[in-house]
Amino acid sequence: MSSEVETSTEEQQEMQDTVVSPEKAEEIKLKARYPHLGARPGGSDLLRKRLQKGQQKYFDSGDYNMAKAKMKNKQLPAAAAEKTEITGDHIPTPQDLPQRKQSLEASKLAF
Amino acid sequence: MAGVGGGNDFQWCFSQVKGAIDEDVAEADIISTVEFNYSGELLATGDKGGRVVIFQREQESKNRPLSRGEYNVYSTFQSHEPEFDYLKSLEIEEKINKIRWLPQQNAAHFLLSTNDKTIKLWKISERDKRAEGYNLKDEDGRLRDPFRITSLRVPVLMPMDLMVEASPRRIFANAHTYHINSISVNSDYETYLSADDLRINLWHLEITDRSFNIVDIKPANMEELTEVITAAECHPHQCNVFVYSSSKGTIRLCDMRAAALCDRHSKFFEEPEDPSSRSFFSEIISSISDVKFSHSGRYMMTRDYLSVKVWDLNMENRPVETYQVHEYLRSKLCSLYENDCIFDKFECCWNGSDSAIMTGSYNNFFRMFDRNTRRDITLEASRESSKPRAMLKPRKVCTGGKRKKDEISVDSLDFNKKILHTAWHPKENVIAVAATNNLYIFQDKMN
Numbered sequence: 001m002s003s004e005v006e007t008s009t010e011e012q013q014e015m016q017d018t019v020v021s022p023e024k025a026e027e028i029k030l031k032a033r034y035p036h037l038g039a040r041p042g043g044s045d046l047l048r049k050r051l052q053k054g055q056q057k058y059f060d061s062g063d064y065n066m067a068k069a070k071m072k073n074k075q076l077p078a079a080a081a082e083k084t085e086i087t088g089d090h091i092p093t094p095q096d097l098p099q100r101k102q103s104l105e106a107s108k109l110a111f
Numbered sequence: 112m113a114g115v116g117g118g119n120d121f122q123w124c125f126s127q128v129k130g131a132i133d134e135d136v137a138e139a140d141i142i143s144t145v146e147f148n149y150s151g152e153l154l155a156t157g158d159k160g161g162r163v164v165i166f167q168r169e170q171e172s173k174n175r176p177l178s179r180g181e182y183n184v185y186s187t188f189q190s191h192e193p194e195f196d197y198l199k200s201l202e203i204e205e206k207i208n209k210i211r212w213l214p215q216q217n218a219a220h221f222l223l224s225t226n227d228k229t230i231k232l233w234k235i236s237e238r239d240k241r242a243e244g245y246n247l248k249d250e251d252g253r254l255r256d257p258f259r260i261t262s263l264r265v266p267v268l269m270p271m272d273l274m275v276e277a278s279p280r281r282i283f284a285n286a287h288t289y290h291i292n293s294i295s296v297n298s299d300y301e302t303y304l305s306a307d308d309l310r311i312n313l314w315h316l317e318i319t320d321r322s323f324n325i326v327d328i329k330p331a332n333m334e335e336l337t338e339v340i341t342a343a344e345c346h347p348h349q350c351n352v353f354v355y356s357s358s359k360g361t362i363r364l365c366d367m368r369a370a371a372l373c374d375r376h377s378k379f380f381e382e383p384e385d386p387s388s389r390s391f392f393s394e395i396i397s398s399i400s401d402v403k404f405s406h407s408g409r410y411m412m413t414r415d416y417l418s419v420k421v422w423d424l425n426m427e428n429r430p431v432e433t434y435q436v437h438e439y440l441r442s443k444l445c446s447l448y449e450n451d452c453i454f455d456k457f458e459c460c461w462n463g464s465d466s467a468i469m470t471g472s473y474n475n476f477f478r479m480f481d482r483n484t485r486r487d488i489t490l491e492a493s494r495e496s497s498k499p500r501a502m503l504k505p506r507k508v509c510t511g512g513k514r515k516k517d518e519i520s521v522d523s524l525d526f527n528k529k530i531l532h533t534a535w536h537p538k539e540n541v542i543a544v545a546a547t548n549n550l551y552i553f554q555d556k557m558n
Contacts, residue, residue, distance in 0.1 A: 022442035027390040029445040037391070046395070047336050047358065051289055051308055053227075107162040108131040108140055109550055110187040 121540060122556040123503045125496060127181060129166075130549035132494065142545035144532055148212040148220065151536040154182055154543055155222060156550055157207025161191035163224055163277075165235065180541070182552055186235050188277040191226040203228050209294050211303070213316075221280070223303060227290040230305055232281035232316065241271040286312050286322045293343045299350040306343035306355060313367075325373050326355060326365065341456075342402045349408065352377075356413055360397030364424065380422055382429045392444045392453070400456035405465040406537075412468055414459040417441060419470050419480070434480045434487065437472045439510045439521045452526050462535045471530025474519065475546045476506055492530065492544045492551040503553065 020028070031037060131140070139160025146155050154166040167185035194203040204227055213221040219236040244266045248254050289307035296303045304325070305312050311326035326343075330336055338359040346352035351367045363376035384393070396416035404411045405421075410431070413420050417438060420430035436457075440447060447453040452473075459470040471477045472489070480487045489506045496503055509518040532545040540555035 021388055021390075023388065023390045023392055023444060026442060026444040027392060030391065030448060033445075033449075047339055048333070050339065050358075051336075053290055105139075105160075107156075107158060107160070107164045107187055108548070109129045109142075109156060109158075109164040110184045 123490060123542075123553045124556050125498065125501045125503065125551070126541070126554045127552040128494070128497050128549055129164075129552075136548045140548040142532060142548060142550060143206050143208065144210050145534045145543050145545045145550065146210045146212060146222075147534050147536055147543070148222075149214050149537060151538050151541065153185065153212070153220060154534070154552075155210045155212070156543075156545065157190065157210050157224055158548075159204070159206040161189055161193070161205030161207060161226065163188055163190045163207065163210065163222075163233070165220075180554065186275040186277050188233070190224045190231060190233065190279075191229065194228075208291060211294050211296050213296055214300055216300075223294050223296065225291050225294050225305065228284070228287055230283040230291070230294055230314075231279050232283070233277050234280045235275060235277045238274045238276060239271060240268045242266040243269045281316065281319050283314055283319050283322070286314075292341060295343060295345040295353070297345045297350050297353075298348055302350075304343060304345060304353060306340050308339040311340065311343055311353075311355060311373075323371070325367065325371075327372065327374060341399050344402055344404055344411075347404050347406060347408045354402055354404070354411060356399035356402040358398040359394060360399055360415060362399065362402060362411070362413060362422065378424070378427050380427050380430075382420070392448065395448070395453055396444070401458040403459060403461060405461050406463065407465055410465065412459055412461065414457050414470055416453060416455075416457075419459050419468060421468070421482070432482065434468070434478075436470055436478055437508070439508055443521065447526070450526065452529075455529055455531065457529075457531050458533065460533055460535045462540070463538045467535075469533050469535060469542065471533055471544070473526050473529055474524040475528040475530055476508075477530045477533055477544055490553075492546040492549070497551075500556075502556065 130142075137160075139158060139162075141159045142156050143159055144155075144157040147153070148155070152168050154168075156164050156166075158164075164187045165185045166182035169181045169183060171180070190207055191205040193205045195201075196203055206226055207224050208226060210222055210224045213223070213232075215221075219234050222233050222235070224231055224233060243250065244264050246255075246260060246263060246266075247257070283305070287305065287307045287310070289309050291305055291307050293306040294303060301317075302313055302315050305314065305322075306326075309327065309329040310324055312322040313325045314322040326340070328338070328340065338357045338361075341356050341358055343353060343355040346354075352364060353367070354362055354364045356362045360381065362380040364378035364380070365373035366377045367373060369375070369377060384397075399413045399415050401414040402411060409424060411422050411424065413422065413430075414436075417440060418436055419434045421432035421434075423431045444453060457471050459468060461468055466483055467479055467481050469477060469479045475492045476489050477492065478487060478489050489508070490503045491506050504517075507515075507518045508524070509515065509520045514520050528547065530544055530546055534543045536542065540557070542553050544551045544553065
């Protein structure tokens with residue numbers, strides 16, 4: 001709490017003392033919205049996110065088969081509305097995984 | 112602005128637009144790369160759906176004078192399919208990141224296309240003759256009864272409707288742990304390089320089961336990672352030289368004669384930064400999204416978020432020319448960071464004579480700079496200005512204060528309409544501009 005107060009007086013100081021460059025002004029705006037930004041080396045975080053591009057999908061065949069065995073007598077649950085959300089609480093089934101269909105359609109540029 | 116380049120006034124005119132007009136753009140239809148071949152006769156596009164479409168320029172003919180120089184579909188094929196890496200539980204996108212043509216050496220055309228993990232060499236060949244008069248089968252393919260054959264005949268080649276076939280001749284796989292961002296054919300026409308975030312590999316076009324690692328910037332401890340490779344290109348004439356750019360805005364030139372592993376650069380290009388102007392955004396906007404050698408091989412051009420820089424290979428400490436693409440975005444960096452636009456990777460290109468350069472921006476605007484006259488122009492790829500041979504009107508972004516008529520204010524710019532990929536015909540003033548799912552072709556009136 002106190003660090004936030006300090007930052008805002010710092011900001012006011014800055015704005016009073018110097019003409020803040022547009023880039024710096026944007027940085028102040030950003031830090032005001034996300035106070036914890038840059039607390040850790042931001043570069044590494046951004047880079048790591050970049051290296052990991054693409055969501056990880058989880059499918060555990062053991063979990064799936066056990067769930068299927070339990071539900072043998074019941075209907076299989078309807079596919080989740082939000083197909084991209086696979087969380088730890090929910091046991092994904094092949095129906096839930098977003099379909100990675102092959103592109104059978106021709107490109108519209110070719111018409 | 113009167114014109115770009117060599118004293119002649121360029122007048123860019125609309126020529127063609129390819130693609131659907133729907134408001135709802137399917138993700139797969141988003142164009143991800145555009146590339147002319149060495150003669151400019153062929154123009155290839157790749158999209159997020161892993162498909163390649165190749166256009167061929169019509170020959171001039173008296174019969175159809177209006178279609179002079181028009182590009183029409185020549186071949187289309189599915190280059191890459193979506194895959195799933197079961198070991199890491201990661202999807203491998205089929206999006207075509209880059210297409211690079213090989214110089215033509217016979218009747219067929221060859222190109223390299225790559226997604227995040229796999230590079231493929233495609234052969235595109237024409238078939239316009241068919242053999243007729245086989246002995247063992249009928250014209251419709253049914254086998255003839257061998258006991259009924261009483262005489263031998265020689266099959267004759269007969270003309271048929273042109274068929275263009277694409278076939279994958281080589282598949283270069285399993286050499287990249289990280290995502291491939293660049294491929295570049297070497298001037299020796301035998302090898303090519305592929306670059307991902309941390310490594311660059313050198314391949315021989317004939318050999319698919321191994322490649323040489325020539326750059327490796329992966330730190331022993333990933334916590335110490337400070338920069339990644341963003342682009343790489345082979346020198347156009349010196350087959351031992353290549354460059355790679357980084358997310359920190361630096362370019363390293365390497366000489367493959369110096370060592371097998373080129374981790375130590377021969378030249379290091381970096382513009383000194385004014386420490387007082389440093390901000391949270393400095394490193395992000397300095398990240399180089401594209402690097403291209405000039406045709407002459409004397410210069411190279413780099414694109415970072417707000418500018419294009421031309422470097423003389425003989426001078427490492429600063430670029431010789433800097434062009435502002437959309438400086439007005441500097442006061443919008445906060446929102447551009449929040450909507451991820453600050454990470455958009457714009458490409459850039461040279462014209463055939465290296466006198467002009469082109470790069471894209473937002474709102475379907477693209478910019479051209481004349482290196483000699485230092486004049487620049489902003490044009491727009493839009494359906495509104497797409498009447499045949501209509502001249503494009505220069506556009507202007509109003510940065511503050513009173514907005515003049517025909518100007519557009521920064522806050523009205525559509526940041527979803529990004530022009531990331533553009534290409535310039537190697538010899539003529541014909542340009543191809545990819546606007547999301549549409550491909551625009553513009554020609555100079557003088558053409």
